[in-house]
Amino acid sequence: MAGLGVWLAFIGVCFLNVSALLQRLEHPVKADGSLSLVVIGDWGRKGTYNQSEVSAQMGRVGAKLNIDFVISTGDNFYDDGLSGVDDPAFELSFSKIYTAKSLQKQWYSVLGNHDYRGDVEAQLNTILQKIDPRWICQRSFIVDTEIAEFFFVDTTPFVDKYFLKPKDHKYDWTGVLPRDKYLSKLLKDLEIALKDSTAKWKIVVGHHPVRSIGHHGDTQELIRHLLPILEANDVDMYINGHDHCLEHISSTSSQIQFLTSGGGSKAWKGDIDKNRKDGAKFYYDGQGFMSMEIEESNAKVVYYDIFGKVLHVVNLSKGLRSVYAT
Numbered sequence: 001m002a003g004l005g006v007w008l009a010f011i012g013v014c015f016l017n018v019s020a021l022l023q024r025l026e027h028p029v030k031a032d033g034s035l036s037l038v039v040i041g042d043w044g045r046k047g048t049y050n051q052s053e054v055s056a057q058m059g060r061v062g063a064k065l066n067i068d069f070v071i072s073t074g075d076n077f078y079d080d081g082l083s084g085v086d087d088p089a090f091e092l093s094f095s096k097i098y099t100a101k102s103l104q105k106q107w108y109s110v111l112g113n114h115d116y117r118g119d120v121e122a123q124l125n126t127i128l129q130k131i132d133p134r135w136i137c138q139r140s141f142i143v144d145t146e147i148a149e150f151f152f153v154d155t156t157p158f159v160d161k162y163f164l165k166p167k168d169h170k171y172d173w174t175g176v177l178p179r180d181k182y183l184s185k186l187l188k189d190l191e192i193a194l195k196d197s198t199a200k201w202k203i204v205v206g207h208h209p210v211r212s213i214g215h216h217g218d219t220q221e222l223i224r225h226l227l228p229i230l231e232a233n234d235v236d237m238y239i240n241g242h243d244h245c246l247e248h249i250s251s252t253s254s255q256i257q258f259l260t261s262g263g264g265s266k267a268w269k270g271d272i273d274k275n276r277k278d279g280a281k282f283y284y285d286g287q288g289f290m291s292m293e294i295e296e297s298n299a300k301v302v303y304y305d306i307f308g309k310v311l312h313v314v315n316l317s318k319g320l321r322s323v324y325a326t
């Protein structure tokens with residue numbers, strides 16, 4: 001009996017340890033220690049709304065930078081996520097669209113609010129890797145490269161209105177309820193991981209913007225609950241989608257660069273909040289994507305339109321903390 005007790009205690013300890021950590025994936029850097037990638041958001045529309053044009057330019061830039069992987073900021077499949085693991089949208093909006101050789105890398109993806117309107121566990125199911133091995137989508141997880149650590153955060157469950165005023169939409173909250181417990185555990189796990197991180201660059205990725213002057217604007221729930229943790233732990237960049245635009249916000253009160261890459265397909269909403277210029281360095285109300293080149297002491301973020309034209313450049317240097325935008 002004592003043996004069983006010890007055994008149960010042992011299981012308990014293992015379980016606690018595992019449950020207190022976000023899953024960590026390792027991704028190697030290039031031989032010279034640098035890393036490059038492209039970031040896309042709000043894309044899956046079977047090639048329509050310039051999705052294919054954006055993909056072609058991503059392929060071109062991806063080849064030029066010899067990218068290591070792709071990040072998706074969510075709203076991967078419109079309008080209502082995937083209906084199941086055999087939903088043809090997975091291939092029609094992903095595998096058959098991002099066909100360039102340079103994009104045949106790992107895709108690290110978070111879920112957006114539209115993804116939560118489908119069978120959410122289908123999109124998280126690793127069985128999709130049998131159809132397309134590039135696909136890695138989890139709710140919250142870490143991608144650890146030697147110089148940069150990427151913390152992917154599931155932001156949809158933070159947003160009150162999806163619970164309180166879902167309108168005609170049905171959200172699949174499997175795995176999220178009870179919500180308070182889910183959110184407090186996520187914030188705690190993220191805080192621990194950020195505190196423990198020794199990476200040169202700390203980059204947090206979520207679907208919803210913390211700050212945006214676009215259609216949806218700031219996400220108050222994230223300003224309240226997430227931002228203080230990012231600020232207290234020297235996060236360099238917060239990357240998101242949700243607003244269908246390209247955008248760069250920085251402010252004097254925070255060291256964080258807020259970068260939106262949500263131009264993967266449908267855009268041109270035309271309702272930028274022109275009165276809210278605070279910290280907005282760049283805003284493009286159209287389709288496009290973002291690239292990142294990360295080195296030990298410098299990082300460069302570039303925004304492109306569907307013709308591959310460079311719209312905006314952000315140069316960051318460690319130590320100096322100065323940002324030049326062209």
Ligand SMILES: *[C@@H]1O[C@H](CO)[C@@H](O)[C@H](O)[C@H]1NC(C)=O
Nearest residue numbers: 049050266267268286287306
């Ligand atoms: C596709 O992109 C072009 C160039 O930016 C734009 O004029 C056109 O309206 C876009 N089409 C759609 C459906 O958004």
Ligand SMILES: *[C@@H]1O[C@H](CO)[C@@H](O)[C@H](O)[C@H]1NC(C)=O
Nearest residue numbers: 298300313314315324325326
């Ligand atoms: C940004 O950095 C690149 C080097 O990575 C440099 O060539 C370029 O001039 C810089 N731009 C600005 C505006 O400082």
Ligand SMILES: [Zn+2]
Nearest residue numbers: 075112113242
């Ligand atoms: Zn969204």
